[in-house]
Amino acid sequence: MVEDLDGHALPRRPVVPLVESVHDRCSLEIFRGCTRGCRFCQAGMVYRPVREREEENLFRWGLEMVRNTGCDELSLSALSSADHSRILELSDRLARELEKERVAVSLPSLRTDTFSVELAARLRRVKRTxxxxxxxxxxxxxxxxxxxxxxxxxxxxxxxxxxxxxxxxxxxxxxxxxxxxxxxxxxxxxxxxxxxxxxxxxxxxxxxxxxxxxxxxxxxxxxxxxxxxxxxxxxxxxxxxxxxxxxxxxxxxxxxxxEREMSYLEGVLSRGDRRLAPAVAAAAREGCFDGWSEHFSWERWERAINSQGLDAAWYVERERELSEVLPWDHLHAGVDKGFLREEYLKAKRGETTGDCRRSGCLRCGACGEASPPVGQAGVDTG
Ligand code: SF4
Known part of the structure; x- marks a missing residue:
């Protein structure tokens, strides 16, 4: 895990494609991780703990990126951009500076609250997003x-x-x-x-x-x-x-x-095991990988999965026992399995868990033996 993101400067001269790309803007990662704890969210679990970059660095790097690329939009990216502890100051400073050059500052991921909406409104001066x-x-x-x-x-x-x-x-x-x-x-x-x-x-x-x-x-x-x-x-x-x-x-x-069939296939692949590999190869032979979503065919995928003696429903529709050995158990993404199990049981009981940046460390395991990184205000390291 990279503990100090400021020690790992962002590329300030990113490649600029010759054709217009889908996300045609500079992306400045302002922090990594999210500790809000939405129980369905993989990014929120595997990118823990929260590690913020400092306002001064972000301000400087953001300006450099825009000037090196000629982009007309700078996106302050994070899993929940409004959660950076200096977001007001940072976005105001960047917006004021870049407004002169007609460059917009945007927030790609907002919380559902008035603070975030008002923050987005302050940034709309250049471009109506x-x-x-x-x-x-x-x-x-x-x-x-x-x-x-x-x-x-x-x-x-x-x-x-x-x-x-x-x-x-x-x-x-x-x-x-x-x-x-x-x-x-x-x-x-x-x-x-x-x-x-x-x-x-x-x-x-x-x-x-x-x-x-x-x-x-x-x-x-x-x-x-x-x-x-x-x-x-x-x-x-x-x-x-x-x-x-x-x-x-x-x-x-x-x-x-x-599309529900697409989500179903995602379900097969997300929690698949090594036996799926020949099924994926069979799907490739069936022509399932043409990259055009309008040609997506669940029937062809299902045929490929069945051809290997597998059943898609077994991967997708089955609730696992807590004692079952899961195909990814040998991979450690930071958060302990015991914490995930507790959260699963709390979900069943309809109980919530606080954000460790406010309510103190919950011992999820992501910080290991180390102290929680800077930016985890209110953390009780015990
Ligand atoms: S170990 Fe504690 S402080 Fe670190 S992410 Fe988990 S709950 Fe938060």
Whole structure:
């Protein structure tokens, strides 16, 4: 683990492609790790602990990057950019300096709260960027289960703040198929979205607001507290999608979902074992790797998996026993398996776990024997 990110300077002369790229901007990694503890999130577990780069270095490196590349946007990247302890000062300084050169400063990942929205609003002077918020779920019970600290009121206030600041198009990310989710939990998404449309203009209906609701399917990932959970079958996900379609027939709201067969394949590969290797080779022979999502064919993948005597549902839809030896147990990503197990059991009981930057060290194992790095304010090292 790189303990001191400041000691490892970022490349300040990144390669600039000759053609326009998808993410056509400079990316300045302001810190690594996240200790909010969302139980489905692999990045939040494997990139622990939080290690911040210092404001002075970031300011200097950000300016250098922009001047060396000619990019017209500088993105302050992190798993949750607004969580950097000096984000206000850093973003204000960079925005003031770069505004003169018509270069925008943006935040790619925002928390769902008023602070983050107001922060994004301060950075909109040069370029009107879109706004994406990720409430993930809409029912209080599921929020406790995934360990996401958020209430309907927080989300409503964040959307109202965005509306007040001039945003008229907002994207909301939700996830379906989470452990313990019921059909009522999915209906809650419809209720919440309708409530937002009714109240986003300071408690009154926001008639010109356009909400784009984007829905992904939960895929359990190794090295997370949900690594033992089952993933929903294709018919179960289809039922959820159609229920959402009905629940979100609301003027001004559009619904998009991630292709369920693609998520199912992701589920097979995410928690696969070495026996899958010949199946992947067979899939390549079947022509499954052409790189065009419109030509994606789950049937061809399934044929390839079956041709090796394997069953996709065994990998995807099966809840693992806590005693089962998992294919990735010999790999250590930092966080101890015992901590993941505790978090899994707490999710089942509907209990939450605090953020160690505020509530003190939870002994997840990511810091090893070392002291928690700088930036972990409030950490009790015992
Ligand atoms: S070891 Fe403690 S301080 Fe370090 S990331 Fe884990 S809970 Fe946080």
């Amino acid at each position: 879109g706004l994406t918020l990720a409430p993930e779920v809409a029912s209080p019970r599921l929020r406790r289960s995934i360990n996401k600290e958020l209430s309907d009121e927080d989300l409503l206030e964040a959307v109202s703040a965005a509306y007040r600041e001039g945003w008229r198009k907002i994207k909301l990310y939700f996830m379906i198929g989470l452990p313990g989710e019921s059909e009522e939990d999915v209906e809650c998404i419809g209720d919440l979205v309708r409530r937002i449309m009714r109240q986003a203009d300071g408690g009154a209906p926001a008639r010109d607001l356009r909400l784009s609701v984007s829905v992904s399917t939960f895929v359990p990932k190794p090295h997370t507290p949900f690594q033992w959970c089952r993933q929903m079958s294709l018919p179960e996900v289809a039922r959820r999608h159609f229920a959402l379609k009905e629940a979100l027939r609301v003027r001004g709201v559009t619904l998009r979902w991630h």
